Amino acid sequence: MVTNKDAHGKKGSIVAIIKGTKAQDVIDVINQIPIERRKMVREVTVDMAGNMNLIAKKCFPKTDIVTDRFHVQKLASEAVQEERIRLRWEIIEAENKAIEEDRNKGKVYQPELLSNGDTLRQLLARSRYLLFKSKAKWTVNQIERAEILFKLYPTIEKAYNLAQDLSFIFQTNTSKSIARLKLAHWYDKVEKSEFKSFNTIAKSIQTHYDSILNYFNNRSTNASAESFNAKIKEFRAQFRGVRDVKFFLYRLTKLYA
Template sequence: MVANFYGVNSRKLQRQYKDYLSEFKHWNQKSHAKQWLLFPKNIGAHFSIDETAFSNGDLYTIVTNKKAKGKKGALIAMIKGTKAEVVIKILQKTPLKSRKKVKEITLDMAGNMGLIAKKSFPNASQVIDRFHVQKLALEALQEIRIELRWEALDKENDAIGKARNKSIKYVPKLFKNGDTLKQLLARSRYLLYKPNHKWNKNQQNRAKILFEKYPDIEKVYKLCQNLSWIYNQTKNKTSALIRLAKWNEKVRQAQFKSFNSIARTINIHYQNILNYFDNRSTNASAESFNAKIKAFRAQFRVVRNIEFLLFRLTNIYA
């Protein structure tokens, strides 16, 4: 747009900017930019660590300072790959004195992230993001719904086949709201993500029919909502520990295989999960920053010089 406004060749303007105006040639991180970027001056007391796919599907480990709120000074490190030993080696280029200032790190339940945090920032408490825990429960719920939907599709296909063999027209059964069974299961996807007080009238009617037809879905939905309630309403670690223990017991009694796996995962990571209730910190800032990076990358259909792209990115966020 700038090139068009001044009536100059856009590629020539871009080349001039890169080679002479931007100071890219003198960038002190240019030699290793494709592999890692590190900005120790941006280290703060509270930050997030996460992974994102940045270019050509390559994964990068991103460390960000929460205090910067996704603006200048937010980027602490951007390291190609997710191998713990590689990321730790780069982060330890920062003096130990600075790394000991970090008080809290939010992260997901991946083992490599926990090891990176432990080895690189020895004084920091680790906080497992609540949304990763809740996501596991919601995914288990959706898996049950999808499995039942495939069963409904198979039964409908069998019924259609039998009708054709008898040279009669197949007419599916309709529920009160006009849904067939497969439509009921397909259209229930989004309402199962929401608490029931946020359902509209159609969703209320659909949920009533769904839960009458499949009581197990109602049980699992209530387990998901109860987990969300624990996060929303609990004010301290002691209460959280008691409520999570009671939730685990409900899961055990319900006897859903996928939820038993979630309960075991929570038991393994319970200390870092409970750390959430100290400051109610989440990894939302990291997810938001990752989205900004992807949006920045999406502006360029073809990236011929990845180092220059990273240079421009760090000028904004580092």
């Protein structure tokens, strides 16, 4: 998504759909727009893919490149889920061994039930969605499940808190200088946590440091474009693929334009 200003300083956004993701193909299409108009663009919001940054730099010479906050936060959420899944596989393996041992003894395996009625395996499976949310948005059942989860698996709580701390920086800070300081403090927490996945995220943030901090200039995101993309994917999935591309685009225009 690109943001520009008219002669009166009013901001506006432009969303375009281009076939394919090859950088040169996209550049060739965008460069059909006169350079005078492209110089009016003040911000381009991109994900962390290298080809998107290349397109922005080559096509919009006067722009500030903004790395979308939601792509950064998504990496942190995936790191939390990685820890949950790792522990779930450990529980599944231990449970399989216990089932085999009881079978050899002529017994029927009975898994331990936790206070909320979950088994350990169910606890780790059913905690998936609550780990994407902030604590303020948890339901009563999710609060109970989270308390049990964090007591049994403190590494998940540590990973969850790191992801929420990063999200809080984006949600509450409007000053670029303060955000820079808060991110530096977050890096310290990551280093002390010794989570390999979060260290990888921290390095990714450092690689895109300037463009991530540019978010705090105007708090611009490409959420509208991502939402539209999700609608297209859902619409396409309903028909299990697309044969007639022109008719598909016609239907999209009628439904969402």
